[in-house]
Amino acid sequence: MSEHEIMTVRADSARAALAGTPHERLDAAVRAVDAPDVVFAMSVQGARTVRASPGAEGLRYETGSASKPYTGLLLAQLARTGHVAYEDSAAACFGPQPPPHVAPITLRHLITHTSGLPALPRDFYRQALPHWTTNPFAGYPAHRVVDAFLRARPRHRPGTRWHYSNFAVSALGHALSAATRTGWDALMEEQVLAPLGLTGTSTRPGGSATDAVGHAGDGVTEVPPLRIGGFMAAGAVRATPHDLLTFLEAHLRPERTPSLADALHAVRRPVLRRGIGKAHTHTLTWFQHPTDDGPAYFHCGATSGQQAFLGFCPGTGTAVAAVATRRFRRADAFVPAAYGVLFGD
Template sequence: MHRRIGRAAALVATATAAATLTTAVPAVAGPASAHSDRRLLQQAVDDLAGYGITGVQALIRDGRRTAEARAGVADITTNRPVPKNGYFRMGSNTKTFTSVILLQLVGEGRLRLDDTVERWLPGVVTGNGNDGAAITVRQLLRHESGLANYTDYLALQTPEDFEAHRYDHWEDADLVRLALAHPPLFAPGTDWSYSNTNYTVAGMIIERVTGKPWHAHLRQRILQPAGMTQTSFPGDDPDLPDPHAQAYESFPPDVPRYDATRWNTTAAGAAGGLVTTPTDLSLFWQALRQGRLLRPAEFREMHRTVQISENGSGYGLGVFRIPSECGELWGHDGGTPGMYTMDAVTPDGDRSVIISISSAPTDPANASARATQLINDALCQAR
């Protein structure tokens, strides 16, 4: 399940493939248009459904113009189609939202990126070699803290465990304690390792600084400035808003299609708990890249990355730098039980692509390569 809640490895693989992939579909001739974008998307989602994904939806935003496509089914028992602009759990895209809120507080002078975790959460990160006094806020946001990943230890690895615990409520402090039962992976600032624990701690710092939970800041600080109306943190509510596709988790080798749609997102929280739609998520990336959510100084800090692979992909403060055949792109990916998201945006924010799938593919290598190809085609051919 640690691979599903906050699936960093998927985007690292995407970035690697993006730098070398040869486009296999006909190039779009001339400037991108709504028609060419729809054609490109429809071919891609049809291909993805052919790799064993039950349902997939994708969107390209170009300025104010959008193109959408969908393929597969929303429900394998009724075969109803994937809904247009359906709701889904965005998983670790949530990290970018959490980072934006925290960076806004930095811009307001309410804390500093060089503050230690101990400064704001005294006595919380300690034990088994873990030391909050040695970890900075910046290291949390850039996954350089060395803290173990708590989702490695959630009891959600089998159908039986998932059924027993899918509705459990989790406090942030409980999730952090799961990680602190294990020694750090490395000394803070000496290496990089993706850990959902970092953003759970970041959410706790936001609450300590402001007196409000991290998600209480969403509307004023992000949703309203970006014009978003379909994004929320459901907390203990296990249901997705309508319309949505069912989420099918894979528990190899025996249960390839387990309905995991109903799930308590407090297990993901500030690291991966938000629900959205393709339209709303594209609005977020556009607003972020166009400077409507962060001041210039904090925007620059967000995009100062540490290299995480040999091909040049990097991670900043809640964002991946994605090398592609047309240069540098930005984005994130995410996964929760049965739902996976990939997205990317051009540096100017004018053009973005969102991909949401509602089951694990039966052919993950080819599905990942095809999704990567879509990102390249959507964001590079029009430039």
């Protein structure tokens, strides 16, 4: 059974279990997830419903790879304003004369996982393995990501195959920073977070908000806050559930944020299909799933101690944000429950 078929079966099962009103569906989803802190939040035509374990709703959560839609939106905005172009050479962003052996990897290749780069740099694992269950990225800073990218030889010609890559999206973040001469945190704040009013969102731990405490797969062992090293663009975003809904609602109603409207529309357009029978559809930054009400868009993420799910369906005006403070494990209920809430009848 393919990945697509497995997730379809899980989503169908979750839909059956989560039938009912939004309140009932969210309550059932929270009960299904065994974690110290769980939040399922839903917006339907702008009306929000949030269900959470005690004290969890006001915390700020690590989103892991669900940060990538923020990076994709940033790229779309910078392309709209003329700071970069999708087909720009990523290596050229770091200087006028990139090494001659560097393949013509474009900014579009990096965000769509078609660059030919591996999931992580080859020299990443030696330093990461001793900290794999706590903070594997902390010891690999930005300059090493850039150096690894400029040395990398793609496994296949860029643009020909899809392979999910935290390395590629991280290199994209550094390329955008270099092209705009703006640090990553400031660039994300200026171009995405501030225009959307996301005051409960950050790319760093700490600050004024109370960060959720992550847990290992046993749901008991605490893990330290994520330190992302040089992989900010691939996984640095942390946010409150209400800020996650605000981010998703902006995708449902782009016209309400005029400065980002074109970019918000751009990240919804399909750009590639892959898999057997071209079953998987991707936009610039979202996974796309067909429904009876039109396409739905989603992205999942996980860190050493937390999980996140973001999804929205323009046809129904529905957005779902879910977070939990436990690292996923086999037969985990979190993602199927989130699927069920988003794709439920």
